Amino acid sequence: MSAGTYTPRPGAAPLPRMIAAQTALETRMLLRNGEQLLLTVIIPTLLLVLFSAVDIVDTGSGASVDFLAPGILALAVMSTAFTGQAIATGFERRYGVLKRLAASPLPRWALMTAKTLSVLVTEVLQIVLLTAIALALGWSPEGNPLSALLLLVLGTAAFSGLGLLMAGTLKAEATLAAANLVFLLLLVGGGVIVPLDKFPDAAQSVLGLLPVSALSEGLRDVLQHGASMPWAEAGILAVWAVLGLGAAAKFFRWE
Numbered sequence: 001m002s003a004g005t006y007t008p009r010p011g012a013a014p015l016p017r018m019i020a021a022q023t024a025l026e027t028r029m030l031l032r033n034g035e036q037l038l039l040t041v042i043i044p045t046l047l048l049v050l051f052s053a054v055d056i057v058d059t060g061s062g063a064s065v066d067f068l069a070p071g072i073l074a075l076a077v078m079s080t081a082f083t084g085q086a087i088a089t090g091f092e093r094r095y096g097v098l099k100r101l102a103a104s105p106l107p108r109w110a111l112m113t114a115k116t117l118s119v120l121v122t123e124v125l126q127i128v129l130l131t132a133i134a135l136a137l138g139w140s141p142e143g144n145p146l147s148a149l150l151l152l153v154l155g156t157a158a159f160s161g162l163g164l165l166m167a168g169t170l171k172a173e174a175t176l177a178a179a180n181l182v183f184l185l186l187l188v189g190g191g192v193i194v195p196l197d198k199f200p201d202a203a204q205s206v207l208g209l210l211p212v213s214a215l216s217e218g219l220r221d222v223l224q225h226g227a228s229m230p231w232a233e234a235g236i237l238a239v240w241a242v243l244g245l246g247a248a249a250k251f252f253r254w255e
Contacts, residue, residue: 013105015107015110018105018106018110019106019110019113019114019117022106022110022111022114023114023117023118023121025114026114026115026117026118027118027121027122029088030080030084030088030118030119030122031122033088035087036084036088039079039080039083039084039183040076040079040080040084040122040126041126041129043075043079044072044075044076044079044126044130045129045130045133047068047072047075047192047193048065048068048069048072048130048133048134048137049133049137051064051068051193052064052065052068052134052137052138053137057193057194057195059195062224063138063139063140065134065137065138065139066139066140066224067195067220067224068134068193069130069131069134069139069141069223070216070219070220070222070223070224071191071192071193071216071219071220072130072134072192073127073130073131073152073219074155074190074192074212074215074216074219075187075192075212075216076123076126076127076130077123077126077152077155077156077159077215078155078159078183078186078211078212078215079183080119080122080123080126081119081123081155081156081158081159081160081163082159082160082162082163082179082182082183083163083179083180083182083183084119084122084163085115085119085159085160085163085164085167086162086163086164086166086167086175086178086179087167087175087176087179087180088167089115089163089164089167089168090166090167090170090171090172090175090176090179091172091175091176093167093168093172093253093254093255094171094172096255098111098254098255099254099255108254112164115160115164116156116160119156119160120156123152123156127152141223141224142222142223142224142225142226143221143222143223143224143225143226143227143228144222144228144229147222147227147228147229147230148219148222148223150229150234151215151218151219151222151230151233151234151237152215152219154215154234154237154238154241155211155212155214155215155237157237157241157244157245158211158215158237158238158240158241158244159211159244160244160245161240161241161243161244161245161246161247161248162211162240162244162248163179164244164245164248164252165244165247165248165251165252166178166179167252168248168251168252168253168254169251169252169253186210186212189203189207189210190207190210190212190213190216191207191208191212191213191216191217192212192216196208196213196217208236209236211236211237211240214233214234214236214237214240215233215237217230217233218230218233218234218237221233
């Protein structure tokens with residue numbers, strides 16, 4: 001037996017392992033939270049089933065589910081990457097969780113990376129579930145799935161930046177109220193369920209620049225109309241992603 005065989009070797013775990021462990025923890029916390037499940041799974045599912053089965057909103061020619069499914073996918077991304085993440089991170093900041101984690105061997109950028117990865121894992125589960133329900137309701141998607149995937153990634157980046165910006169600058173109670181209010185307003189006016197052409201022309205120009213509208217319309221162009229890549233909507237999402245993530249990195253307060 002060589003000397004030092006049982007000598008302790010204290011130190012931080014390798015960075016990839018720390019990020020993976022934090023990602024798993026963040027994902028479990030998201031999935032165990034009842035309010036998060038309401039936002040991420042129950043509300044999008046109910047809206048998809050209800051408005052596909054009942055002719056409440058004029059969605060134009062074709063099956064209602066062909067119009068609704070892309071918008072509900074956009075809503076699912078917004079509910080997880082923006083609303084859910086903003087509320088959870090805001091209260092973690094209030095209770096000092098972020099301050100304590102910032103003092104751990106896990107770098108701050110790695111913590112935010114883990115949060116983003118947990119959002120992506122949750123979104124994959126959402127998209128699989130909602131896609132299965134939409135297909136059961138008669139959805140017939142078209143277009144290139146890679147184009148839809150790129151739009152979903154851009155939308156996730158845009159909403160994540162905005163959610164972290166809100167959580168890192170406002171008080172937790174204000175974040176809770178503001179995030180839910182924004183969710184409801186964008187649900188109604190973001191082209192998720194009600195087509196943008198139902199709004200006045202002046203309003204359409206403004207609403208079309210919102211990230212949820214760009215994501216909804218972009219996904220419809222691909223999955224409903226078979227477009228190759230809606231570059232205008234992708235550009236809008238990219239701008240929101242750069243602005244949101246840049247502002248969050250600059251103004252986020254850990255205490």
